[in-house]
Amino acid sequence: MSHSPLIDHLAGIRSKQPWLVMSAAEKFSLSGSDDKAISHFYSFEAKNTEEQTFAIPDGCVDILFDCDESRPSAEVFGTPMEAITIELNKNHRYFGVRFASGVMPDFLNASAEELVGHHYNLLDIVPHANQMFEDIVSSVDLSEQAALFGRFFNNKEIRKSSDLTSQALQSICETNGTIRINDLEDLTGYTSRTLQRQFRADMGMSPKAFCRIIRCQSAVYDINHSEGVTFSDLACDLGFSDQSHFLREFKKLVNATPLDYLNRVKHQTYLEKIQYL
Incomplete structure (x- = not known):
């Protein structure tokens, strides 16, 4: 359709x-x-x-x-x-x-x-x-x-963000929050200190904190919309060091483990x- x-x-x-x-x-x-x-x-x-x-x-x-x-x-x-x-x-x-x-x-x-x-x-x-x-x-x-x-x-x-922050925002969203600060340095040509200062002035938080948010949202989106999602694969795709790190982070940001969240989403249609x- x-x-x-x-x-x-x-x-x-x-x-x-x-x-x-x-x-x-x-x-x-x-x-x-x-x-x-x-x-x-x-x-x-x-x-x-x-x-x-x-x-x-x-x-x-x-x-x-x-x-x-x-x-x-x-x-x-x-x-x-x-x-x-x-x-x-x-x-x-x-x-x-x-x-x-x-x-x-x-x-x-x-x-x-x-x-x-x-x-x-x-x-x-x-x-x-x-x-x-x-x-x-x-x-x-x-x-x-x-x-x-x-x-x-x-x-x-x-509010108009600086070109530096706008470039960082675009890269963070395009990579589902998996981009590293040193990659943003290479991409923008600015030092980590300058990047972090400007990003915080525009967004009220650090680039790392915004990456964390976008990774969380990417995980929620995939669980909502994917059939047969595998948490180990999702953790890997989102750049987590291991599945347990992903589970802890998800629980803190979403107030449920990925499995509990999946069950509630499916149960409540x-x-x-x-x-x-």
Whole structure:
């Protein structure tokens, strides 16, 4: 069956938040964006359970709107560096904006380093967002909410990374996070010290930390989308020294062993929950 380019793009999204998908009571809806700075929009209704939800490292900035009629709210999340719990209200409707990996929106009154591993009330760090917030939380339609945010973002900028950081980001993503710092030195022609200083200024973390995030996301993507995945082969493909190193790293960043995660993804029919709009 052929798909539209947009659906193919959504199906191929590399920035995964699997526990968020599995926290949906029914469908977890995804919608694309014409703006390359935005990876996608999403919406879901949270389950009526006490089950914990985790966010995992993805290198992305998210804005998550709780569209409850009586107590609406919105928070800006920088990427976590390991699995963290996030609070979802049972039966509440949520709408989210996920920026592309490595993109830092310039309308946020927070530095890259302040965003990493933290979250903030949207209205505290985004000037003049009240009307956009009110319009989005009042809507029940994902396409309309995406259009409302798109209009707000239309005249906004993203923070321009240095050419050095942009080159490093591209290489890290192209190699699924397996590239070494000395390879980045050879590729860019800059010393490790210069590379690390500039990358941290732009991204709020070191190149090694970003590599770690992309390797984690690559592992999650392969487990989600591959039939008969072999963890030893996956560990080797992602440059881990051995399978036990891979298992420890995955558990820390995803809050489950690869086998436990695989079993939960298959048991909860993860891919069937996702609806592309």
